[in-house]
Amino acid sequence: MLRRLGDVKLIRRISNVPFHDDLTAADDDLFGLEDFKHYKESPEMTRKRLQLEDSLQPRQPEQVKSTSSLESAALRKEPMIFISKLTDPYLNLAIEDYVYNKMAPEPQNNRLMFYVNKPCVVIGKNQNPWKEVNLPLLNSLHIPMLRRRSGGGTVVHDSGNVNFSFMTTKSEFSRFKFVNLVVDAINNWGKCKYQLEVSSRGDITTVTQPDGINYKISGSAYKLSRGKSYHHGTMLLNSRLDILGKLLSNSPEKNGIVSDTISIDSVRSKVANIEIQSDEFKALVSEAFKQQYGVKAQLNKEEKLQNSLLGLEDFMEAKEVEIFTIxxxxxxxxxxxxxxxELKNWNWKFGNxxxxxxQFTNDKYDLKVKFIIGKNAIVEDFELELPSSSSHSEIKAxxxxxxxxxxxxxxxxxEERLKYKGSDIAGFITHDEISDWIGESIDGTI
Amino acid sequence: MFKLINPLRTIRPTNLVSKVKPLSALRFNSDFNFKPLGSIPKQIKYTQDHEWLTVHENGSCFLGITKYAAEALGDATFIELPEVNEVFEAGDTIGSVESVKSASEIYTPVGGKVRAVNEVLSGNPGLINQDPMGEGWLIELEVETENFDELMDEEGYKEFLNQ
Structure with missing residues (x-):
């Protein structure tokens, strides 16, 4: 309707045609033209009108991209901040991936994303979950384990930490630039319990405390792709650190001994919370991001004139960054x-x-069993060590x-080969107690 | 397409330089180690993602990352490679290198079927830093195309690096 009304105005102003089928209700009343409402334009008239309209069409200003949808926000050329209010870790990691994939590569682009997850454990792209995580414990607590697409070690997420993800071009990639920005933002704010610094590994830590320790506040992990890169981290604000450690602690007696030559080992560090509210943290880092990467505010003529009359031009060079909230x-x-x-798929989580x-040891039956796991976490072989007595021949069988x-x-x-899943392996062992023990030890599924 | 050298002859870099090609085209020899590739390539190409591709007489191509890329990545701690017989299209990700907590995607500039992967890297990822343009090759591809014109030659890559 808006467009139709627009057309009428245009026609009127230019050609002043009084009898037109696009008259509005107001016109009807004003001019008593009710009877002409059903007037049908002749084909010739339509053609002429369209021609006239075409020639008079004002030049369309460059379409302002609406950031009403996540897609249009993700496709913007300008720097953007995304804040996810969702707490499903799979969705948040998938959205992060999406925002990253949609971001145009070189020559210039910047994104900042924040998300807070429900309790979960996130391992690095090339890690071994059996080694890094207490899978039976996680399973019993129904806490999900995710494998992310960036490198690095294992972290625990809960509602007390904020994940930040800074995306930029590949040529702008730096292991330190963004964590420096975060650290400066917190230190300049001046209300944080700790003074922070950046370690040589790109982690955020406290400065050395009286006990001689630099407590870790956030780890860093990175991903580099064609023309772009990201750096994300897990900032400990008010996490339940007591629980956090337990989810990652394995005991050789219960969880067996994992040996490999090559997966990425997590580096264990002493951690601490900085006890800032999550919104405060997001606001501080967003402000720093805006100052660094924001675009100059688009002022209209009046605002510009006003600023110049008041001599405020220098002060009014405000930078802006649009925030998209999910x-x-x-x-x-x-x-x-x-x-x-995909992130939920066993083949990605475990198969990778x-x-x-x-190797597991069972004292009761005096047995040792060692599984040899190949590519895609397929069971390639197993070795059974038993004392050679007759009572054990049954177990062997x-x-x-x-x-x-x-x-x-x-x-x-x-796809059909035997995967290293507790329940699947247990299903092939006919001794009930040993079957349960193996299923439980592998990943807590029986 | 020109033939770089007679593939039947055993070539050492020294006689390559002095007898077969003018010096300018073969300066990359200082970085390349052809021995692990089985034969001297007839063409060597580079990509903007800092990968190299050698094209051999037998229709196969070796793919690896350049010295520049290896230095930029830092010490590799894990290298993810595809399966033999996997088929890729030009531009696909064929694997990744993890170094200092960063996972870097590796792309193939040409489509083809994986003929071999460098298994040594799975036990010794550091090889990609020590000899990225030789022992640290990533995959051998069976390619269908004979046209590599879209890729940079050595001169082009050098210019690209200088930009």
Whole structure:
């Protein structure tokens, strides 16, 4: 309707045609033209009108991109801040991935994203979850374990930490630039419990405390792709540090011994909370981001005139960054949901583990079992160590099906081979107690 | 397409330089170590993502990262490679290198089927830093195209680096 009204004005002003089918209700009343409402324009008239309109069409200003949808926000050329209010870790990681993938590469682009997850454990791209995480404990607590797409070590997320993700071009990639910005923002604010600094590993730590320790506040992990890169971290504000440690602590007795030559080991550090409110942290870092990467505010003529009359030009060079908030009712498109599903897939979470062996010891039965796990976390072999007494021959025989299943692997397509899942392995062991123990020890699934 | 050298002859970098090609085109020899690639390539190409591609007589191509890339990445701690027989299109990610907590994607500039992957790297990722243009090769690809004109030659890559 708006457009139709616009047309009328245009026509009137130019050609002053009184009898037109686009008259508005107001016109009807004013001019008593009710009867002409059903007037049909002749084809010739339509053609003439359209011609006239075309020639008079004012030049369209460059379309201002609406940032009403996540997609249009992610596609913007200007720097953007994304704040996710969602707490599902799969969705948040998928949105982060989406924002990153949609960002145009070189020559220049900047994004900052914040998200807070429900309790979960996040391992690095090339880590071994059996080694890094207490899987049986996680399973019993129904806490999800995720594998992210960046490198580095394992972290625990909960509502007391804020994840930040800074995206830029590949040529602008730096391991320190962004954490320096965060540290400066907090230190300049001056109300933080600790003075912060950046370690040689790109982590955020406290300055050396009286006990001689630089407590870790945030780890850093990075990803580099064609023309772009990101740097994300997990800032400890008010996390439940007591629980955090337990989820990652494995005992050789219960969780077995993982050996490999090559997966990425986490570096254990003493951690601390900086006890800032999450919104305060986001505001401080956003402000620093705005000062660094924001675009100059677009002032209209009047504002410019006013500023120059008042001699405020220098002060009014304000920088702006648009913030896009992802809320419950924000439309999450298919691409994001697909990524979230990929992140949930066992083949990504567990199957992406580099080759390893996993050995368990059972004192009650005096047995040792070692699983040899190949690419895609396929069970390649196992070794059983038992005392050679007759009572143990029964136990030995209870592994026969498992042996058979592994022997069948070679004949099967990759997808159907025996995967290193507690419940699957346990299913092939016919001794009930040993079966349960193995299933429980591998990942807490029986 | 020109033939760089007679593939049947055993070539050492010294006689390559003095007898076969003018010096200017072969300055990369200081960085390249052809021995692990089995034969001297007939063409050497570079990408803007800092990968090198050698094209050999037998229709195969070796792919790796340049010395510049290896230095920029820092010490590699893990190298993710594809499966043999996997098929890729030009521009696809074929793997990644993890170094100092960063995962860097590696792309193939040409489509093809993976003929071999450098298994040594899975046990010794540091090789990619020590000899990125030789022992640290990533994959051998069976390619369909014979046209590599879109990729940079050595001169072009050097100019690209200088920009």
């Amino acid at each position: 809320e419950k009712n924000t439309e999450i498109n298919e691409e994001i949901l697909t990524t979230a599903e 583990t580099p080759k390893f062996t996993h 209870s592994f026969d099906f498992l042996r058979y299943a592994i022997d069948q692997n070679e004949l099967k397509p990759a």
